Amino acid sequence: MSSPICSICRFWHSSIGKKIVVALTGAFLVLFLAGHLTGNMLIFQSSHDFNEYAHFLHTMAHGWGIWVFRILLLGSLVLHVLATIQLTIANRKARPVRYQKEATMVAPKSSRIMIVSGLTILSFVVFHILHYTVRVDGDLRLLADFGQNWAMTVAGFQNLLVVIFYVIAMALLCSHLSHGVAAIFQTLGIRTKKSSQSIKAFSKAFSTVIFVGFIAIPISIYFGFGREEMEATVKLVEEAHKAGLSSLPVVEKSH
Amino acid sequence: MLNLTLKVWRQKSATSEGVLETHDAKNIPLEASFLEMLDIVNERILNDGGEPIYFDHDCREGICGMCSLTINGIPHSKERGITACQLHMRKFKDGETIWIEPFRAKAFPLLRDLIVDRSAFDRIIASGGFIDVRTGAAQDANALPVAKTRSDAAMDAAACIGCGACVAACKNASAMLFVSAKAAHLNLLPQGAPEKDKRVLGMVRQMDAEGFGNCTNLYECEAVCPKEISVDNIARLNRDYATALAKEAAF
Amino acid sequence: MSLDSKIPDGPIEQKWTKHKMDSKLINPSNKRKFKILIVGTGLAGGSAAATLAEMGYQVECFCYQDSPRRAHSIAAQGGINAAKNYQNDGDSVHRLFYDTVKGGDFRAREANVYRLAEVSTNIIDQCTAQGVPFAREYGGLLANRSFGGAQVSRTFYARGQTGQQLLIGCYQALEKEISKGGVTLHPRTEMMDVVKVDGHAKGIVVRNLVTGKISSHAGDAVILATGGYSNVFFLSTNAMGCNVSAAMRANKQGAFFANPCYTQIHPTCIPVSGDYQSKLTLMSESLRNDGRIWAPKSKEDAAAIREGKKAAIDIAEEDRDYFLERKYPAFGNLAPRDVSSRAAKEACDDGRGVASTGLGVYLDFKDAIARLGEDVIRARYGNLFQMYEKIMGDNPYKTPMMIYPAVHYTMGGLWVDYNLQTTIPGLHCLGEANFSEHGANRLGASALMQGLADGYFVIPTTIGVYLATQNPGSVTTDAPEFKAIETDVKERINTLININGNRTVDSYHRELGLLVWDNCGMARSKESLELALKRIPEIREDFWKNVRIPGESDCLNGELEKAARVADFIEFAEIMCYDALQREESCGGHFRTEYQFTEDSQEVKEGRTQPGEALRRDDEFAYVAAWEFNGVGVPPTLHKEDLTFNDCKLAIRSYA
Numbered sequence A: 001m002s003s004p005i006c007s008i009c010r011f012w013h014s015s016i017g018k019k020i021v022v023a024l025t026g027a028f029l030v031l032f033l034a035g036h037l038t039g040n041m042l043i044f045q046s047s048h049d050f051n052e053y054a055h056f057l058h059t060m061a062h063g064w065g066i067w068v069f070r071i072l073l074l075g076s077l078v079l080h081v082l083a084t085i086q087l088t089i090a091n092r093k094a095r096p097v098r099y100q101k102e103a104t105m106v107a108p109k110s111s112r113i114m115i116v117s118g119l120t121i122l123s124f125v126v127f128h129i130l131h132y133t134v135r136v137d138g139d140l141r142l143l144a145d146f147g148q149n150w151a152m153t154v155a156g157f158q159n160l161l162v163v164i165f166y167v168i169a170m171a172l173l174c175s176h177l178s179h180g181v182a183a184i185f186q187t188l189g190i191r192t193k194k195s196s197q198s199i200k201a202f203s204k205a206f207s208t209v210i211f212v213g214f215i216a217i218p219i220s221i222y223f224g225f226g227r228e229e230m231e232a233t234v235k236l237v238e239e240a241h242k243a244g245l246s247s248l249p250v251v252e253k254s255h
Numbered sequence B: 001m002l003n004l005t006l007k008v009w010r011q012k013s014a015t016s017e018g019v020l021e022t023h024d025a026k027n028i029p030l031e032a033s034f035l036e037m038l039d040i041v042n043e044r045i046l047n048d049g050g051e052p053i054y055f056d057h058d059c060r061e062g063i064c065g066m067c068s069l070t071i072n073g074i075p076h077s078k079e080r081g082i083t084a085c086q087l088h089m090r091k092f093k094d095g096e097t098i099w100i101e102p103f104r105a106k107a108f109p110l111l112r113d114l115i116v117d118r119s120a121f122d123r124i125i126a127s128g129g130f131i132d133v134r135t136g137a138a139q140d141a142n143a144l145p146v147a148k149t150r151s152d153a154a155m156d157a158a159a160c161i162g163c164g165a166c167v168a169a170c171k172n173a174s175a176m177l178f179v180s181a182k183a184a185h186l187n188l189l190p191q192g193a194p195e196k197d198k199r200v201l202g203m204v205r206q207m208d209a210e211g212f213g214n215c216t217n218l219y220e221c222e223a224v225c226p227k228e229i230s231v232d233n234i235a236r237l238n239r240d241y242a243t244a245l246a247k248e249a250a251f
Numbered sequence C: 001m002s003l004d005s006k007i008p009d010g011p012i013e014q015k016w017t018k019h020k021m022d023s024k025l026i027n028p029s030n031k032r033k034f035k036i037l038i039v040g041t042g043l044a045g046g047s048a049a050a051t052l053a054e055m056g057y058q059v060e061c062f063c064y065q066d067s068p069r070r071a072h073s074i075a076a077q078g079g080i081n082a083a084k085n086y087q088n089d090g091d092s093v094h095r096l097f098y099d100t101v102k103g104g105d106f107r108a109r110e111a112n113v114y115r116l117a118e119v120s121t122n123i124i125d126q127c128t129a130q131g132v133p134f135a136r137e138y139g140g141l142l143a144n145r146s147f148g149g150a151q152v153s154r155t156f157y158a159r160g161q162t163g164q165q166l167l168i169g170c171y172q173a174l175e176k177e178i179s180k181g182g183v184t185l186h187p188r189t190e191m192m193d194v195v196k197v198d199g200h201a202k203g204i205v206v207r208n209l210v211t212g213k214i215s216s217h218a219g220d221a222v223i224l225a226t227g228g229y230s231n232v233f234f235l236s237t238n239a240m241g242c243n244v245s246a247a248m249r250a251n252k253q254g255a256f257f258a259n260p261c262y263t264q265i266h267p268t269c270i271p272v273s274g275d276y277q278s279k280l281t282l283m284s285e286s287l288r289n290d291g292r293i294w295a296p297k298s299k300e301d302a303a304a305i306r307e308g309k310k311a312a313i314d315i316a317e318e319d320r321d322y323f324l325e326r327k328y329p330a331f332g333n334l335a336p337r338d339v340s341s342r343a344a345k346e347a348c349d350d351g352r353g354v355a356s357t358g359l360g361v362y363l364d365f366k367d368a369i370a371r372l373g374e375d376v377i378r379a380r381y382g383n384l385f386q387m388y389e390k391i392m393g394d395n396p397y398k399t400p401m402m403i404y405p406a407v408h409y410t411m412g413g414l415w416v417d418y419n420l421q422t423t424i425p426g427l428h429c430l431g432e433a434n435f436s437e438h439g440a441n442r443l444g445a446s447a448l449m450q451g452l453a454d455g456y457f458v459i460p461t462t463i464g465v466y467l468a469t470q471n472p473g474s475v476t477t478d479a480p481e482f483k484a485i486e487t488d489v490k491e492r493i494n495t496l497i498n499i500n501g502n503r504t505v506d507s508y509h510r511e512l513g514l515l516v517w518d519n520c521g522m523a524r525s526k527e528s529l530e531l532a533l534k535r536i537p538e539i540r541e542d543f544w545k546n547v548r549i550p551g552e553s554d555c556l557n558g559e560l561e562k563a564a565r566v567a568d569f570i571e572f573a574e575i576m577c578y579d580a581l582q583r584e585e586s587c588g589g590h591f592r593t594e595y596q597f598t599e600d601s602q603e604v605k606e607g608r609t610q611p612g613e614a615l616r617r618d619d620e621f622a623y624v625a626a627w628e629f630n631g632v633g634v635p636p637t638l639h640k641e642d643l644t645f646n647d648c649k650l651a652i653r654s655y656a
Helices: A004-013 A015-044 A047-093 A114-134 A138-145 A149-156 A160-187 A193-222 A227-242 B034-047 B119-126 B148-158 B165-169 B176-187 B190-209 B220-224 B232-250 C015-022 C043-055 C093-103 C110-130 C162-180 C245-253 C285-289 C299-306 C323-327 C337-352 C366-372 C374-392 C447-467 C480-499 C505-520 C526-546 C558-582
Strands: B002-011 B018-028 B069-071 B097-102 B110-112 C035-039 C058-062 C183-186 C189-197 C200-208 C214-218 C221-224 C263-269 C292-296 C361-364 C401-410 C427-429 C623-628 C637-642
Touching: A004 A015, A004 B232, A015 A047, A015 A149, A015 A160, A015 A193, A015 B190, A015 B232, A047 A114, A047 A149, A114 A149, A114 A160, A138 A149, A138 A227, A149 A193, A149 A227, A160 A193, A160 B232, B018 B034, B018 B097, B034 C505, B119 B176, B119 B190, B119 C162, B148 B176, B148 C162, B165 B176, B165 B220, B176 B190, B176 B220, B176 B232, B190 B232, B190 C110, C015 C110, C015 C447, C035 C043, C035 C200, C043 C058, C043 C162, C043 C183, C043 C447, C058 C189, C093 C110, C110 C162, C110 C447, C162 C183, C162 C447, C189 C214, C189 C245, C189 C480, C189 C558, C200 C221, C200 C480, C214 C480, C221 C245, C221 C447, C245 C427, C245 C558, C263 C285, C263 C337, C285 C374, C292 C299, C292 C323, C292 C337, C292 C366, C299 C337, C323 C337, C337 C361, C337 C401, C366 C374, C374 C401, C427 C447, C480 C526, C480 C558, C505 C526, C505 C558, C526 C558, C558 C623
Parallel strands: B002 B097, C035 C058, C035 C221, C058 C183, C221 C427
Antiparallel strands: B002 B018, B069 B097, C189 C200, C200 C214, C263 C401, C292 C361, C361 C401, C623 C637
């Protein structure tokens, strides 16, 4: 009866178990976001550092690192989404007849629309991966192939619709995190009345930093940051591509 | 005196269709309790040859946990720390419209009008919410000292009156506040320690089987709880459940 | 029929031990063949059900509430007594026994009370082991407080919810046995009648309150633990559903009803505010430690207050009548419950009441706040003040509270012998529903003790005395007696629902309540009781002609439930008044205005008591009055069980 496999099944099928899965995967994704934001901030430092960083990510542990990480990330995301969708379906079923007059005492809006914000973020993630990781846009792919990740990023945010979508998605992410981060502590059983205020404050601060940090990139780019350098790089890459080269010729930096 | 409009859920039985009926509540004294206001309305309905609005109630002093009305969308009303029977009409304004609905949850099937069946709670208790001690087998009460802080924390949790407002208020109709308070009351005491894991696993499994939803940490339950039971108990139950399951898997 | 109390021989300290030794035991393998039906799941019924199931009996349990945990035992606030002597203040089993007999004004059976005091210590052990979170001291040991004027600290408590915590303990034990299969629970089920086969109680007929289905249940013994009858007064501190029906049905089947006139009035309740009022709320008596009780001296001031033209603070100090301090200077505001209650009633009867209904006096904290400061008062009574403010909308720190006495416990109940068996063989009765331990007056924190003593420790032993004489499972619901009672019950319900008159059930209940409150309430007289006995049959007749119950009987129908209960209350009220009429003395919760000490009494002159105190007449009335039902509208027959006091000396109750 109580073989370890059985226990994992039971864990998954119990409401608390599934929530713990959501919390643990959520915590991993939250940490990833923190790392992702820190790395992305290199955009504002210099194209060189940013490209180096991208190069490092792609080559660490002989190129295996990023794949291990991507698999972990994908796994977490799948579990997080699967568990929350199942929980939401169960939750809807738990109240088949709704109240005619709905009201709330304390729960903020953000906490009540987790599934909406979550699914929107999911669609954003798909778009984001197609945009910058798979690079369905040929021009961006070319830049990446030439190791010009900085220019690729800047080029990607020249479209107003893309920027708006990013901002909306980040706003929802902020809303999702402002409840989600605090909820991790409760679900993992490490929140108490005494720590609840600090946890709430941390959660709010964290989600605000994520929001501000991530929208800073598309907005500043849309309003002109790095456009000149990006256009120059694009020109160089196009020329090199026409010349049949697979990387940019090394140019001595002029002083 | 108040003149109010009531929008009351009426439903003859579990299987029949329910509707929100409108009733006038005229000349309601400010000193009357909410349930007495319903008594007055019922007396008039009866005198007009109708069937009264049925609702659960018993002690009318906020301890039996029988009354179970959702008032303007909030179980036991928006006043904190009281049951519906402790609500008084002076909290309302003349001319107001009041929505009165039953506690809604799949696990609380409706019986009639505003009366629901909360026996799911009893089945959860039967699945481990006790200390298995035979009558007459107990040692002297003072043989096992309990730190005051611990005993007070157990008492805080034990204050739960099992009304089900937590379920009714939860967006997901989750029973976690009830179950966690009941488990915490016994788990915190040394007398309850030997059965802790068994209790936690049993109660949570029964809770799931009853069709309650899942807690998404909105804390509405704590806000409506007439005894202001803390959601700290939920955190504790999450932890205890994971530990108990890990132990079950390992040993 | 003579009443045999079956009190064991021997010295009082050894009676219970000896009785346990002499009682026949049921073989463990035989126990599971016996089925016991228990009605009521409060402290007495719940603890009995759990314990009997643990012992191996098959138990079926019935309650009208949706869960056993909601029984009205839950509302007890103060605490539970036990002769633990943890405080080393000189308490003992014997002292608890003596206090209880004396507190009951020498109208209880000594042997029963001694047994109660004896098992009281086991109750605390049992409840603590179950996880009842009694208050503790910093050292981790159990805390005690002194309660109800006791000179020792023997009361165990769990904040202000001792009743709920004890009930949850016994409910959890009950749920444990349900999960093990020993108990079958029937919630939302009301007992409609007892079924006798060959003179023995062998089953009950019940109504499912959700489906309206009438069904029979057979067992080898029946236990009633259905609480008291305070709701005969309509307004009381009892829950709305509390009723006398099970006891009254049993009485009609031949179980004698003992001492129904003993009803306890609590002085510090929140007054009635209008005729819509559905129940009364009790506030802890501890308020009287610091509050001063008064009414205006003049009727004019009182009238002005009632009309809202004046407020309490407008009444000058010299125009206030601190009537308890004036009448009973030695005890002042701490005079006993019955004395304080009657004094408040007298002030109001005199036209000096202050609530809008004229039924209320002030409980003023002005002086205490001036002396101790608001913070000290808040620390002592904060939660009570808050409760008062919630209900009344007044701030008691600024304006005095209004209080008025209300009924909250009934000492009378079905007559039982030492084995808790009624005059119907096989029918047992526990807790507030029986009459046995409190005499004419119950002491604070003794109700919880009695319920649990009966359920956990007494009935599990004594029911064996009866069962040992029975062949298990000998009666099934196929017996014709069941069909006959079922038919009776159905006819009664059909009659009720088909009356289709023009008055609501509540209107009758209110009328009856007011009548018995006025004439058989805090003070009774031959005249008032005769008036009540004339009026009750009129109410009864009108009820059966004019009550209107809407809807059908085969579904959830709350009006029908209430109507059946009110019908029983009306019949019961008559017995209560007959009892009060025959008891020509005053004792405990029964005060006959004709029988009180006056200035001229020898005892008053000797300083042994005060004028206005109850005049007991031990020579003629030291007996239990047990009433046999003779038919509706026919006076019941009185049977007497003489009380003898060998271990307690009969004394005048005095509070000087």
